[in-house]
Amino acid sequence: MRVLAAMSGGVDSAVAAARMVEAGHDVTGVHLALSSNPQSFRSGARGCCTLEDSRDARRAADVLGIPFYIWDLAERFRADVVDDFVAEYAAGRTPNPCLRCNEKIKFAAVLDRALALGFDAVCTGHYARIVDGPGGRELHRAVDPEKDQSYVLGVLTAEQLAHAEFPLGNSPKSAVRDEADRRGLAVARKPDSHDICFIADGDTAGFLRGQLGEAPGEVVDTSGEVLGAHDGTYAFTIGQRKGLRLGRPAPDGKPRYVLDISPVDRRVTVGAREDLAVDEVVGVSPRWPGAALAGVVECAAQFRAHGEAAPAIAEVDGDVVRVRFEAPQEGVAPGQAVVLYDGDRVIGSATIDRTGTPAHAAAPSP
Amino acid sequence: MSERSVYLDHAATSPILPEVIEVVTATMTTLGNPSSLHAAGRQARKLVEESRESVAAALGARPGEVVFTSGGTEADNLAVKGLYWARRAADPRRVRVLASAIEHHAVLDAVQWLGQSQGAEIEWLPVDAHGRLDVDAASAAVRRDPASVALITVMWANNEVGTVQPVRDVVALAAEYGIPVHSDAVQAVGQVPVDFAASGLDTMTISGHKVGGPIGVGALLVRREAELTPVQHGGGQERDVRSGTLDTPSFAGLATAVSTVVNRLDEHAGHLRQLRNALADGVHRAVPDAVRNGHPELSLPSLAHFSFPGCEGDSLLLLLDAAGIHCSTGSACSAGVAQPSHVLLAMGVSPAVARGSLRFSLGRTSTPADVDALLDTIGPAVERARTAGLASGGEPGTRYRE
Numbered sequence: 001m002r003v004l005a006a007m008s009g010g011v012d013s014a015v016a017a018a019r020m021v022e023a024g025h026d027v028t029g030v031h032l033a034l035s036s037n038p039q040s041f042r043s044g045a046r047g048c049c050t051l052e053d054s055r056d057a058r059r060a061a062d063v064l065g066i067p068f069y070i071w072d073l074a075e076r077f078r079a080d081v082v083d084d085f086v087a088e089y090a091a092g093r094t095p096n097p098c099l100r101c102n103e104k105i106k107f108a109a110v111l112d113r114a115l116a117l118g119f120d121a122v123c124t125g126h127y128a129r130i131v132d133g134p135g136g137r138e139l140h141r142a143v144d145p146e147k148d149q150s151y152v153l154g155v156l157t158a159e160q161l162a163h164a165e166f167p168l169g170n171s172p173k174s175a176v177r178d179e180a181d182r183r184g185l186a187v188a189r190k191p192d193s194h195d196i197c198f199i200a201d202g203d204t205a206g207f208l209r210g211q212l213g214e215a216p217g218e219v220v221d222t223s224g225e226v227l228g229a230h231d232g233t234y235a236f237t238i239g240q241r242k243g244l245r246l247g248r249p250a251p252d253g254k255p256r257y258v259l260d261i262s263p264v265d266r267r268v269t270v271g272a273r274e275d276l277a278v279d280e281v282v283g284v285s286p287r288w289p290g291a292a293l294a295g296v297v298e299c300a301a302q303f304r305a306h307g308e309a310a311p312a313i314a315e316v317d318g319d320v321v322r323v324r325f326e327a328p329q330e331g332v333a334p335g336q337a338v339v340l341y342d343g344d345r346v347i348g349s350a351t352i353d354r355t356g357t358p359a360h361a362a363a364p365s366p
Numbered sequence: 367m368s369e370r371s372v373y374l375d376h377a378a379t380s381p382i383l384p385e386v387i388e389v390v391t392a393t394m395t396t397l398g399n400p401s402s403l404h405a406a407g408r409q410a411r412k413l414v415e416e417s418r419e420s421v422a423a424a425l426g427a428r429p430g431e432v433v434f435t436s437g438g439t440e441a442d443n444l445a446v447k448g449l450y451w452a453r454r455a456a457d458p459r460r461v462r463v464l465a466s467a468i469e470h471h472a473v474l475d476a477v478q479w480l481g482q483s484q485g486a487e488i489e490w491l492p493v494d495a496h497g498r499l500d501v502d503a504a505s506a507a508v509r510r511d512p513a514s515v516a517l518i519t520v521m522w523a524n525n526e527v528g529t530v531q532p533v534r535d536v537v538a539l540a541a542e543y544g545i546p547v548h549s550d551a552v553q554a555v556g557q558v559p560v561d562f563a564a565s566g567l568d569t570m571t572i573s574g575h576k577v578g579g580p581i582g583v584g585a586l587l588v589r590r591e592a593e594l595t596p597v598q599h600g601g602g603q604e605r606d607v608r609s610g611t612l613d614t615p616s617f618a619g620l621a622t623a624v625s626t627v628v629n630r631l632d633e634h635a636g637h638l639r640q641l642r643n644a645l646a647d648g649v650h651r652a653v654p655d656a657v658r659n660g661h662p663e664l665s666l667p668s669l670a671h672f673s674f675p676g677c678e679g680d681s682l683l684l685l686l687d688a689a690g691i692h693c694s695t696g697s698a699c700s701a702g703v704a705q706p707s708h709v710l711l712a713m714g715v716s717p718a719v720a721r722g723s724l725r726f727s728l729g730r731t732s733t734p735a736d737v738d739a740l741l742d743t744i745g746p747a748v749e750r751a752r753t754a755g756l757a758s759g760g761e762p763g764t765r766y767r768e
Binding site for chain 2: 028067069070071072112113116117118
């Protein structure tokens, strides 16, 4: 098999490529240049877009003895991931750019180009497993629950999965690092990347302020009483507790949380923790890793990359997926993906359009 | 992956000549710092001076005009910065640097740096669609205010598209006002006649590894009257403009390579031209809409540069590499990412077409079989790269229609 290995310069993608080489495949390494103005060196443990990272990727490819190229995807990344990220926040939603990158860049732009160039598959260092099931390839959680990345791959369709390889899904992270050491890969002890790769300093609110400008508004409680001011609704995420900058405590002395973000009237609503509870989400734009689901499905639903999956009932009606949780959930925000699992297996995903209790979660706005 | 290796990237670096290996190896065992006064030093010094005389003789220079450097980049930096500083020190009005828009990065970036941090005013001299300097524009730029020009720099032949530049015209123009001219002749030596004294240049760069010599050695030919402020300070070697312990084996290797290729120039250029023409004709047959870049006649015999509309150059490179064919997009990488070539952009090529360009460069060891291997591969590779361009979002196709 001719395999294109996406190599970020980190330990995971290097070991993934090494395993494909060892399995006898004809492997070519590619580093994706996603930033049009890359930094020379990484600051802290963030990102994968520095020149140092591309050199690390090249060095790993040299050690493996495989060809290596750099593909410039900065324009596509800017349009499909960064601009989308900014637009989603501007609309009061909470996007996941890693998921968007897998959907639009790694397993779309890169995969399409790879297939056209004669490759059979794209291999990445994601922690997830591809299992051959009765109905074709299935996407499963990785064996290392700490590292499992099936959530950010939950957007992949059957066609994308058919040409994906995740060689690390059966290994714990520590084993991958040891293997890198054994293979003489210098990135063996390189820190993991965290957070959002295109926000090098980790200051998401500052990045959004730079992109969207200041848009001051009010912070109110559920009764509409004004409690404070803010510079822009995009600095807030549903469920957020810190950084609200409210002058006075709640009457009951308990912490307050962001309950609702309304960019149109620039209003951020805060309230008690119990008001965060959500019974139901309505998802749109579903993506199916196999056959599309229909009707009522018992499953577990996860709405954060590092969250637990909660027992739920999904009701699929065409392009609308209504998910009812068995127990109320906190920190659910429109814009997040809800990924549905059957045990360890991903059975579908959708983008959360709205949340609520069954009583008032109406059909999604057209 | 292919086991075959077809090397069509001689402009990047060319195979070392057997006689160079011999002389470098023999010289490496010679103990002695050429600057030492004792017998061992004198022995080394003798080898250095013989090398200097040999380079000078091959290129129409006087031995004292040869300043050995670590390569073309260092020589270009010394020329551009050294001339600028010396000329401005003599007359503070001289702040203008006129440079062709298609210079190699070793000149381009040095010139830009002078503009950014040394108070120089940079004027980029335009080229025509063949990549040849517009002498009228150069003339107008000089005559606007000759007293303010510190130097002019125009390469002898372009490294991407191969167009030979009107260096003689530029020198004649500059001579009217006593303005020094630098030329990077790295690609020209061994392919077209290069005579330093006859050229009238003040400084000229040559490099070892482009002519079968070692990597890491080159020279700046500096006219005896030319004033250069040193870039690198130290022991005062090389006329006090290029300090550093003299690298006897490398200089000997450079001298052997330069004299060998210059002696064989006619035979070598004929061989290259024949192969290059076969290559260019064959590429046109295989890919009828490929666009050949460069001058139809005034061109290096070794180079054929093409734009393949609708392709990404790096897709083509990958496909050819996988087939064992080594060539280049011809342009430098910026931040690890191939940028549209400044040379092609200066020639008026659109950025999209510029990105889909490849340089094939032949050399002494090239054979008709190398050309045939490329011609067997290029058609299907271009077709596939076009599909890939469309697959990855249709951008190249979109650009093609621009």
